[in-house]
Amino acid sequence: MSVRPCGPNNPTGGVKLTRSGAGSTRATIALNKAAADAGADVAIVITPGYFQFALPKAGVKQFFIDVAAASPIPVMMYNFPGASGGIDIDSELVVEIAREAPNICGIKLTCGAVGKLTRICADTATDKFAQYKRQSASAPTFVTLGGFADFLLPTVAASRAHGAIMGLGNIFPRALNHLMELSLKLAENPDKQTLQKAQALQDLASATDLAFVKAGISGTKWFLQKHHGYPSARMRRPLLDYDAKKGEELERDPDVVAFLEIEKSLS
Numbered sequence: 001m002s003v004r005p006c007g008p009n010n011p012t013g014g015v016k017l018t019r020s021g022a023g024s025t026r027a028t029i030a031l032n033k034a035a036a037d038a039g040a041d042v043a044i045v046i047t048p049g050y051f052q053f054a055l056p057k058a059g060v061k062q063f064f065i066d067v068a069a070a071s072p073i074p075v076m077m078y079n080f081p082g083a084s085g086g087i088d089i090d091s092e093l094v095v096e097i098a099r100e101a102p103n104i105c106g107i108k109l110t111c112g113a114v115g116k117l118t119r120i121c122a123d124t125a126t127d128k129f130a131q132y133k134r135q136s137a138s139a140p141t142f143v144t145l146g147g148f149a150d151f152l153l154p155t156v157a158a159s160r161a162h163g164a165i166m167g168l169g170n171i172f173p174r175a176l177n178h179l180m181e182l183s184l185k186l187a188e189n190p191d192k193q194t195l196q197k198a199q200a201l202q203d204l205a206s207a208t209d210l211a212f213v214k215a216g217i218s219g220t221k222w223f224l225q226k227h228h229g230y231p232s233a234r235m236r237r238p239l240l241d242y243d244a245k246k247g248e249e250l251e252r253d254p255d256v257v258a259f260l261e262i263e264k265s266l267s
Contacts, residue, residue: 015138017165021046021078025066032071041138043071044108044165046078049085061093065101074105074139080147081111091119098124098142099132105139108165110147114154120144121160149176150206153198156183157190168209171223172259174266179205204262207255215250218242223250227260 018040020031025048032043045067047060055063068075077097081088088111098104109117123129124142134140146155146164149172155161169176182198212220217235222242224230235241250256 015041017042017044017076019044019046019078021048023048023050025063028063028067029070032067032073032075036072040073042074042076042105044076044078046080047084047087047089049083049087052085052087055087057093060087060089061097064097064104068101068103071103074103074134074136075101076105076143076145077107079107079109079111083110088113091116091123094120095123099129102133102135104142105134105136106141106143106145106162108145108147112148112151114151114159117144117146117155117161118159125160148209149179150209152176152179152205153183153186153202156180157186157198160187166209167217167220168205168212170220171212171228172205172208172263175201175259175263176205178262178266201262204255204259208253208259211250211253211256215242215246219247219250222247226251 016039018035018038020028020035020043022028022031028045028048032045035043045064048055048063064075064077077089077094079089079094089107094107094116098107107120109120121144124144129142134142144159144161146152146161147166149164149166149168152164152166155164163180166176179198179201182194182201185194186198212223215223218233218239219242221230221235222233222244225233226247233242
């Protein structure tokens with residue numbers, strides 16, 4: 001995970017995050033309370049997708065407002081249409097919820113919508129939005145995060161977002177952290193040399209991200225065992241284990257090879 005500090009004395013990199021969310025409001029609240037008891041600082045709550053055919057926009061809004069109101073820890077919305085029955089929260093609803101629910105501390109956008117991310121930042125990273133105070137001192141700022149590595153540079157340098165939580169970070173944490181540093185530098189003081197370095201690294205990260213999106217969760221886990229000493233590549237059913245021949249093809253992908261070399265050079 002690559003993130004900006006969320007407050008002057010509160011680097012978000014030290015915050016303990018847990019993913020929660022269930023098929024009902026009651027069950028989600030129970031999970032958040034259990035997470036708080038276990039020591040979590042923030043709950044990332046995904047939209048309940050099982051009844052998506054019967055859940056109107058107003059229902060999505062009420063779900064997050066109710067969960068945030070009952071949660072003992074701050075709640076980050078998790079917009080992931082692929083894992084929530086296709087429900088895709090639009091930017092207007094995100095901002096509306098953020099204004100009405102002070103215990104909502106941000107959103108992770110695993111929808112790949114750069115325009116949505118830009119609109120959310122335009123409405124929340126402002127002095128005007130600052131009047132809508134966050135409830136928890138541990139999360140004083142509404143944080144907007146991307147969900148993929150393939151648009152980290154525009155996410156941070158241009159859109160004023162705070163970073164990203166991305167699967168590729170499990171494999172290439174140093175390379176992506178370097179891209180984050182370059183992006184932050186550009187946001188604060190643009191210069192041509194830094195831009196060229198950041199663009200080249202972002203191009204490689206985007207191509208590598210696509211390779212692992214195609215490989216899926218099982219391919220990522222296979223690669224982690226092969227190259228990072230992960231104890232097992234076995235998947236939890238019903239997900240199937242990754243085919244070794246496909247793994248060898250993934251290893252030979254020129255973008256993956258190049259990005260791995262950068263990762264090793266930064267270790």
